[in-house]
Amino acid sequence: MKKSNIFENIPTHIPEELFEDILIKKGIKIERIISKGHTTDKFEWYEQKSNEWVIVLKGEAILSFENASDIRLKEGDYLHIDAYIKHRVSWTKLESETIWLAIHYT
Amino acid sequence: MKKSNIFENIPTHIPEELFEDILIKKGIKIERIISKGHTTDKFEWYEQKSNEWVIVLKGEAILSFENASDIRLKEGDYLHIDAYIKHRVSWTKLESETIWLAIHYT
Numbered sequence: 493m494k495k496s497n498i499f500e501n502i503p504t505h506i507p508e509e510l511f512e513d514i515l516i517k518k519g520i521k522i523e524r525i526i527s528k529g530h531t532t533d534k535f536e537w538y539e540q541k542s543n544e545w546v547i548v549l550k551g552e553a554i555l556s557f558e559n560a561s562d563i564r565l566k567e568g569d570y571l572h573i574d575a576y577i578k579h580r581v582s583w584t585k586l587e588s589e590t591i592w593l594a595i596h597y598t
Numbered sequence: 599m600k601k602s603n604i605f606e607n608i609p610t611h612i613p614e615e616l617f618e619d620i621l622i623k624k625g626i627k628i629e630r631i632i633s634k635g636h637t638t639d640k641f642e643w644y645e646q647k648s649n650e651w652v653i654v655l656k657g658e659a660i661l662s663f664e665n666a667s668d669i670r671l672k673e674g675d676y677l678h679i680d681a682y683i684k685h686r687v688s689w690t691k692l693e694s695e696t697i698w699l700a701i702h703y704t
Contacts, residue, residue: 520701549674597625
């Protein structure tokens with residue numbers, strides 16, 4: 493039985509948004525995402541086959557959707573994104589890391 | 599699309615450990631647990647049919663296991679508990695809430 497900490501082992505240099513698998517099992521993936529001013533590429537959308545439950549644990553971000561209003565997420569805010577809902581990260585804090593925990597499931 | 603915040607809507611009075619379902623779908627349950635000095639009853643064990651990935655988001659706690667050393671969890675610490683592993687919460691902070699996020703999956 494080994495613990496880890498979601499706020500530790502943050503690289504000092506984050507050239508691109510960082511996706512790290514914490515757990516992958518049949519039908520479920522738990523992932524840590526670290527952003528630092530990163531956004532989804534312009535005109536790009538995430539359109540995932542799996543459902544996603546996502547929470548911002550540190551920092552701040554704005555999620556945009558094809559067919560819904562932007563949602564600003566601060567620490568502790570969480571959201572469910574159904575499969576195939578087009579969304580993108582349109583803003584994240586530049587001065588410090590934004591740490592996301594995402595649960596993908598089918 | 600509606601956001602919620604994991605650190606909000608904390609009852610002022612928490613007579614017993616509080617378990618709240620955030621999401622329940624086939625094969626997965628996401629749950630918020632709030633403790634405030636609570637522990638698992640003496641001589642009782644959790645022995646779950648599902649696997650659990652659990653993280654302490656606020657506060658502090660100690661998990662005990664039948665066949666392994668105690669693990670002290672502070673903010674951000676996470677742990678995987680396989681199905682059927684006997685465990686109990688042997689201590690949580692009394693002065694302030696400990697907020698857990700638990701992902702149960704089969």
